[in-house]
Amino acid sequence: MQKEAFQDPIPDNGCFGCGPHNEHGLRIESYWDGEESVCTFLPEPFRTAGPPQFLNGGITATIVDCHCVCSVIAHAYRTERRPIGSNPHIRCVTASLDVRYLRPVPIDGPVNLRAKIIESDGRKTKVASAQTLDFIDIGKPGPAAKQWD
Structure with a gap:
């Protein structure tokens, strides 16, 4: 895997979920592992859902969302054979996300x-995503992101 996370070179990335410089954020980091992207998030105890042993559902959805959108951005740059963050910048936003919680x-x-690009038409990209611990189900066909200028 590469040493620099997808999120690090994305310009002006102040996102709560993936912005590396957001001091109050989650600061997830995503990397390529072959054709899939991977992210390991270590929750802090104050990110609780109420019961102290469970992660907040909104935080769960946020890490899935940010991991998938950053994977789409990384894919777009990789398709163009250029480094993430190089000009002209590629920006993407969530187009759809369906999260079903199977258990806390x-x-x-x-x-x-883990995420894998399953379809891309240049402006809209669909992602197959899985949380390897099987706590959530991502609706089919998976999250989608659109490029934004």
Whole structure:
């Protein structure tokens, strides 16, 4: 895997979920692992859902969303054979996300995410995403992101 996370070179990335310089954010980091992207998130105890042993559902959705959108951005740059963050900048936003919670996500260990680009037409990209601990189900065909200028 590469050493620099997808999120690091994205210009002006102040996102709560993935902005590397957002001091109040989650600061997830995503990397390529072959044709899939991976992210391991280590929840902090104050990210609780109420019961202290479970991760907040909104935080769960946020890490899935940010991991998938950053994977789409990385894919777009990789398709153009240029470094993430190079000019002209490629910006994407969430077009759809359907998260179904199968059971609470424990807060006392890593949350592992994987994503794979399954379809891209240049402006809209669909992602197959899986949380390897099987706590959530991502609706089919998976999250989608659109390029934004």
